Amino acid sequence: MKRLVLILSCVTLVIAFISCSMKGPAQASIKAGEEALNTIKAEAMNYIPEQYRAVEKVLNDAKAAMEKGDYKTAIENAKMLPTKTQELAVAIEARKAELPGIWAEMAKSLPKLVADTKSAVAKAKGLNKNVKDQANAGVKEMED
16 A cells, blocks of 8 residues: 555656646747747738637647647647748738839729719719718818
């Protein structure tokens, strides 16, 4: 019986030691992942906010696991952060590269939009003079 108590005590100490020994690496992994993610946060929120939030959730999951003492899960989640951060950086650059094309397409359609608006304002009937004047001023502003 004494031997069983001694063995259980040793196992408990080993488990406690292992848990404590994983805490440091978990904290370091989370910190490194968070720092990497913070370097691209501003651009990611401007260009690809949904993708950024998904990666931020991985970070938050790692932090939550850490708080619960689940260091193994915290490390597993945190280990994904550098790769996911790099993927975000690539996605940001891809989005930046496609924006000029999107703007060019929008710019092509702008003259037609202005003409259609001008025509609609000219055809409008029964409008209060002030409303029509405001609409005409808006169209003039669009043309400039």
